[in-house]
Amino acid sequence: MSSTTTVNATQTSAPISALIAEDEALLARALSQALQRCWPQLQIAAIAENGIAAVEQALARLPHILFFDIKMPGLSGLEAAQELLNAWPDERPFPLLVFVTAYDQYALQAFDQAAVDYLLKPVNDERLMQTVLRLQARLAERTRTDAASAMEDLPDAGLAQALAQLNQLTASNKAVPRLDIIRAAVGNQVRMIPVSEVLYFEATDKYINVVTADGEALIRTSLKELIPQLDPQQFWQVHRGTVVQIRQVQAAVRDETGKLSLTLHHRKERLAVSRLFAYLFRQM
Template identity: 65%
Template sequence: MTATLAARALIAEDEALLAAALSAGLQRLWPELAIVGVAANGIEAVEQALATLPDILFFDIKMPGNSGLEAARELADEWPDQRPFPLLVFVTAYDDYAVQAFEQAAIDYVLKPANDERLAKTVERLQARLAQNSRSGNPDSNMERVLQQLRGISANLAPTLAPAAQERLRTIRAAVGNQIKLIPIEEVIYFEATDKYVNVVTADSESLIRTSLKELIPQLDPDQFWQIHRGTVVRIAQVQSAQRDEAGKWSLRLRTRPETLTVSRLFAHLFRQM
């Protein structure tokens, strides 16, 4: 691999000075690398990545709105088929635990503020990986590697990213007009995120609650409720069957609801041996 390899990169960093410093360092060490955009938060990062389809993503692990990890998960779901997923580098403030988590998940990282000596090693690894991907020509294999990395980093960082332990929900309180509807948790079939609300679906009703799925999940029993998509959590006992189509995408049939639920790439492994 030579240093003349051309590639395209997107930077997502909410601190403008740090984003500029990282961009400048990359330009010094890899002049052929084109910076196709700089996003200030996770939402912008996803939008710009899908619009520009870069080869490399430099994502700050902590950003307003969606974190770098959440943005990477969303991109894994939205990324077009037959297009290699970008190489992922997380940017983080120095933290021994976080660094260990990145290394265990085999995800490259850059400590901020980035220095040229450390950044040069990242550039070398990225160039080698791009060359390897180019030789393999197998987008599916690259995507599976990324999914494994994201699952690994999610598990390794869980103790630091997870909110404080909360009491398990027993009843959902949903506003219906001027009344409050009480829904026993055992009646819930699945939760579905819709903008600023979560739709609580039972066998014969749907009710909106003003919360986010991110806030709701820590209050659910993980043995009973499985996240199957960034916007969907299902009661696993209500899943009748899991089916994979010709494109390799999984969907779930429910026992007491007619609709099917889509399983994202990140959670597909939960059903492959059912």
């Protein structure tokens, strides 16, 4: 197939739009120009220069397709995809996702589930055409389904679990010692809390609230720094700002709107579970 071959646009009620997230301006422009050659009907809704801007632009423009660089300032492509999956409006199918990376080891880690495709830098037209064909096939498949099944296409266990696995794999490459004792502020004291006694961690602005059966305390850190120090078999992230000790979960309850929440031993409050992490509580 020639590198300049073009493909007819998928027939939908509105033009197909895409967002490119790439922190290197030359590479972003090159990908945009290549897409114009391979898929002239595709509209480039925006080009974001970092992961935070990618999330903001995507939520503002609601594109059909995302081309996300893996390594970006602010948020990585994986983190940005997770943020979007959690915040995406329920009435819109989640965008088809293509990761762009210079590191092919990432491409071997669950990309078959996390994305429609991946592209290695530098992107060439022949390889991009394969991606275009896959995207068009997926878009055509969506138009053949009803609205309900379209909503179940991506924002579910497959994408959420794969993104979580990818983040765990990238985090596991960094050797971080396990946390056993937490030194937390309680009034004018510093309390020594064994991690085994923690029911859940909850992010609050610049602090994390450490919740135990008999009280709460604050530590000055972020979940991003804390999570690699916790045992992933014991502590599960269930929301962008919440990590729970799974042994302390009594039940996962789904309300009439389909939203999940957790009841805990020794506490009356319920913890919300975002749809990004709902797969963790599917029936075995």
